[in-house]
Amino acid sequence: MIALPPAPATRLTVAPMMDWTDRHCRVFHRLLAPNARLYTEMVHAQAVIHGDRERLLGFDPVEHPVALQLGGSDPAHLAQATRIGADWGYDEVNLNVGCPSDRVQAGRFGACLMKEPSLVADCVATMAAAASVPVTVKCRLGVDEMEDYGVFRRFIDTVASAGCGLFVVHARKAWLQGLSPKENREIPPLRYDWVHQLKRERPDLRVLINGGLATVEDAVAQLATLDGVMIGRAAYHEPYRLHLMDRAMFAPEQAPRPRAELLRALRPYVEDCRGRGIAVKHLTRHLLGLFHGQPGGRAYRQVLSEGAPRADAGWDLLERALAVTERREDAA
Missing domain, CATH: 3.20.20.70 (Aldolase class I)
Structure with missing residues (x-):
């Protein structure tokens, strides 16, 4: 079988x-x-x-x-x-x-x-x-x-x-x-x-x-x-x-979750990886396209790309990237 x-x-x-x-x-x-x-x-x-x-x-x-x-x-x-x-x-x-x-x-x-x-x-x-x-x-x-x-x-x-x-x-x-x-x-x-x-x-x-x-x-x-x-x-x-x-x-009856909510759901994993000595750049390279075509999407990618190589980069880097998109959404 x-x-x-x-x-x-x-x-x-x-x-x-x-x-x-x-x-x-x-x-x-x-x-x-x-x-x-x-x-x-x-x-x-x-x-x-x-x-x-x-x-x-x-x-x-x-x-x-x-x-x-x-x-x-x-x-x-x-x-x-x-x-x-x-x-x-x-x-x-x-x-x-x-x-x-x-x-x-x-x-x-x-x-x-x-x-x-x-x-x-x-x-x-x-x-x-x-x-x-x-x-x-x-x-x-x-x-x-x-x-x-x-x-x-x-x-x-x-x-x-x-x-x-x-x-x-x-x-x-x-x-x-x-x-x-x-x-x-x-x-x-x-x-x-x-x-x-x-x-x-x-x-x-x-x-x-x-x-x-x-x-x-x-x-x-x-x-x-x-x-x-x-x-x-x-x-x-x-x-x-x-x-x-x-x-x-x-689940067509359910509304899609907002991008920021989905990203913040990744926080426990990011912090666990950092606690095990895994550099955040190994994670953020997969996240760059999340705000593709959205207000602040280019700035979001720039914040992650420039900040991820830093040895001390952690979850705060992702919050800074999200803050850029949220400001652009408010302005729009």
């Missing part, structure tokens, strides 16, 4: 983003989106096995439900890393079959695995056998010259037959040569129709869509036919939008 996360827990998910979705970012996102499923940055299976696990895998209990995303292509290593992740308390383990970076390709994992569906299936089967948590896959529509929906569906069918019941599909293909990771998020055209066709033809699979979903309306509209959406850079650069999405999907 394929293990799957509860259906409501996949309606809204926040994408794994390298150098961004660390534990501090995820705690902030949990405040904004109490019902979303959060993902770690991608961690290579070998790093999980041999690296500093507290640094790589540690998370705050408030982050649940939270998924560990793994990179790799060796079934035995991925199985061991999955077992370790489950022992650490992760609610899901996700295999990255979508990252197109040169470094990832050199290690034979990420998007290049779209060309090796049987290997991905072997990886998923051993991962699923290693632990009882759901094993899921994040993939693309294809890579390079792969322009055939049938090839994409056969990839999904092959991997699903190995025990994967949930796919997060970035609705673009990737070019493995000639485009940077940033360009691969922007230049290949979005093909939402392929993702919707997959769900129609494989209704027993849980299918989530990722890519280009920047507005609340765009995200909610996908839920009419798909099982969920994954939001990436829009949630990071304009985090209040994530809060609006969570409200729209799970």
Whole structure:
């Protein structure tokens, strides 16, 4: 029997983003989106096995439900890393079959695995056998010259037959040569129709869509036919939008919480981190976009950016940044 996360827990998910979705970012996102499923940055299976696990895998209990995303292509290593992740308390383990970076390709994992569906299936089967948590896959529509929906569906069918019941599909293909990771998020055209066709033809699979979903309306509209959406850079650069999405999907009868109220709810976490010697700059870098497009938003970012590197910076810095926005709101 394929293990799957509860259906409501996949309606809204926040994408794994390298150098961004660390534990501090995820705690902030949990405040904004109490019902979303959060993902770690991608961690290579070998790093999980041999690296500093507290640094790589540690998370705050408030982050649940939270998924560990793994990179790799060796079934035995991925199985061991999955077992370790489950022992650490992760609610899901996700295999990255979508990252197109040169470094990832050199290690034979990420998007290049779209060309090796049987290997991905072997990886998923051993991962699923290693632990009882759901094993899921994040993939693309294809890579390079792969322009055939049938090839994409056969990839999904092959991997699903190995025990994967949930796919997060970035609705673009990737070019493995000639485009940077940033360009691969922007230049290949979005093909939402392929993702919707997959769900129609494989209704027993849980299918989530990722890519280009920047507005609340765009995200909610996908839920009419798909099982969920994954939001990436829009949630990071304009985090209040994530809060609006969570409200729209799970509690539309409730008014959104004000930005300042949400930020002040982070105070106990900030003060706990400071008490453990964690510099506030590691937290504030994730907060810069909270007042994007609002009166005082630029001044808010300036206060945080200039003050966070100070060794004595603490919660008072965030209050000063909030005070700037409140003055601008009063003036407006």
